[in-house]
Structure formats: C-alpha cells, structure tokens
Amino acid sequence: MKLSPQFSGALRTFTYFMASGTHYNLEGVDYLSLYGNEPSAIEMTFAIFANVIELDEEGNVLNRKYAEERATNYLRSYCDSNYKVEPPLEEWETSLY
Numbered sequence: 001m002k003l004s005p006q007f008s009g010a011l012r013t014f015t016y017f018m019a020s021g022t023h024y025n026l027e028g029v030d031y032l033s034l035y036g037n038e039p040s041a042i043e044m045t046f047a048i049f050a051n052v053i054e055l056d057e058e059g060n061v062l063n064r065k066y067a068e069e070r071a072t073n074y075l076r077s078y079c080d081s082n083y084k085v086e087p088p089l090e091e092w093e094t095s096l097y
Contacts, residue, residue: 004059014049014068018042025072029079044094045075051093 003011017023021032034041053067070093073085 004055004061006059006061007053007055010053010061010064010067011049014064014071018045023068023072025069026076029076031075031079034075034079041075041078043096044078045071047096048074048089048093051095 014023019035031041049067049071052070053064054062056062070085070089073083074089074094077083077085
C-alpha cells in the first residue's frame with residue numbers, strides 16, 4: 001500500500017517547518033540546535049507525529065494540526081523544563097516502532 005498524497009503532503013509540510021525553524025507552535029524555542037546534537041529528541045518528535053496522525057479509508061488525513069500539536073508540544077517540553085504537555089503524552093504516542 002502506498003502512502004496517500006494527503007499524508008505525504010502533511011509529512012512534507014511538518015518536516016519543512018521543523019527543519020526551517022519556523023513551526024508556529026515552537027516560536028521562541030531554540031530547537032534547531034538539537035539537530036545533529038540530540039537526534040533522539042527529533043526522532044521522538046517525528047514518532048509522536050506519526051503515531052498520532054489519523055487517516056480515513058481513502059488515505060485522507062483527519063487530524064494533521066492535532067498531530068503537529070502533540071509532537072511540537074513534546075519538543076517544547078524537551079527544550080523548556082517548565083513547559084508541561086497537557087494532557088500528558090500517553091505511552092502509545094511515544095512508542096518507537
């Protein structure tokens with residue numbers, strides 16, 4: 001089964017904003033320095049995005065903004081120990097496959 005164009009677009013867009021340092025939910029957070037220095041934080045961010053995103057039977061993305069929010073909230077909390085993810089991330093959201 002191929003990934004749908006909608007999923008590919010959602011992943012591409014998320015990746016662009018994460019790599020460019022311009023994701024709206026991470027404004028003011030210096031997370032670009034993690035690339036190459038703390039790859040596990042970036043790995044977990046993308047794992048959360050992939051675990052949370054939902055597709056319908058035709059491959060249409062149902063919750064792109066929510067998946068981005070959960071993933072970027074994790075990264076914000078990683079960079080700022082005073083920031084708490086609400087609701088807390090669940091085990092299934094942070095599973096590495």
